[in-house]
Amino acid sequence: MEGRNIKLLLAYDGTDFCGWQRQSEENRTVQGVLEQALEKMHGFHVSLTGSGRTDTGVHAIGQVANFFTNIDSIPCDRFVPALNSLLPQDVRILEASEEKKEFHARFSACARTYRYHFICRNLLPHERNYNLYLYRFPRLEILNAYGRLLLGEKDCSVFAGAGDASLETGKSRNRYIYKAHFHMEGDRLVFEICANAFLRNMVRSIAGTFLHYEEKDTPPEKLREIIASKERSLAGPTLPPQGLFLWKVDY
């Protein structure tokens, strides 16, 4: 399709979505409701490309997507209120801008940042969908020593979820990790991780593995061996999606 290439910055509450990727009619997905809104505006189906998929229950405050439009009559920034008026309250367009024809939300992205929010005291009901409950306070210095092991280009096979496409296609599971760091924000524990790209369930697997081995007092040198082993069975549990946010995509 010809026309303007529109880039959207968008946020969603993943609680009531079956993830990002459009599926069958009965499964409510973020891509699905966005494409419905685009279809209402255009009168025909318009495909939307996201920077990447997020799983059921995972939130986003900085997802990026793009689509081509033949609507010439409205300035680019008017797509924000126009689409929001057609969207449910759990997904919001924050910005819209026109990009070159070559811009592709997925292939043009150079880095993705995710954040995991943990609460290490009684989890209050209004926090339950946006934070993961930890029954103890982990030691940040050990978690951050583990995090430093990931920096740079690493084979991430040990953290690949069962459904990751690379497991079948034999593609590289090397990823370039720019940041993997834990810190406190008030009484919330935050894990922030930034990489050029992620394998399926990789953030949830890394966080689960780190917390698992930290609790067992495993020294960082041992964790380095586990990562190098590429043995999925040595990874810790894949954590639930509550508390995980797609925070930012860089181009």
Add this chain to the structure above:
Amino acid sequence: MEGRNIKLLLAYDGTDFCGWQRQSEENRTVQGVLEQALEKMHGFHVSLTGSGRTDTGVHAIGQVANFFTNIDSIPCDRFVPALNSLLPQDVRILEASEEKKEFHARFSACARTYRYHFICRNLLPHERNYNLYLYRFPRLEILNAYGRLLLGEKDCSVFAGAGDASLETGKSRNRYIYKAHFHMEGDRLVFEICANAFLRNMVRSIAGTFLHYEEKDTPPEKLREIIASKERSLAGPTLPPQGLFLWKVDY
């Protein structure tokens, strides 16, 4: 009913509740689901008394309630996991303690604290049920000058909601206000108000009135006259419930 008098500290996400007070079967209320859980434990209906009602959509992190139990077999603090295992995830018991026979969650309370959370930038989807969106940054020094007018014992008629019982019964609408203060927490605007008791919708009416007159640059002396007038029609709009929390009850 005889038996131990159990005081509960509890929290709830008010989003999917028709407020605190038990109503007909089809309306899901906090008191209703709690009394269902108590009935499952006891085998018969047990009445629960709350410190006060909260409206549809209003949350609590420090609600207090009490009930009498004839169950002698379990220590008091075991009511916490026992009830939580019978309750939905949007209401949680935080503490349970035994009180004297005379303790009454409503009549024994000497002060209630509410908090209103506002966001003055784009409201993100995951924040929408727990914060109220303000399209502008109000001036805290003016709001806090208004707040100082409320301190002490005041006739609060101007802030009484349409359904307040005192409007029919002719009871006093004087309330003793201990605190009424706005401050920032990160990028969230917080209004905290503490009083011996509140009229119906009073917190939402005070916040709406203050923001309404602050926007019109009304000097505090003028607001003092409006409060003294007891004229409900001079109050500003009653704000929506999202963002309002029953924060604490003192005894």
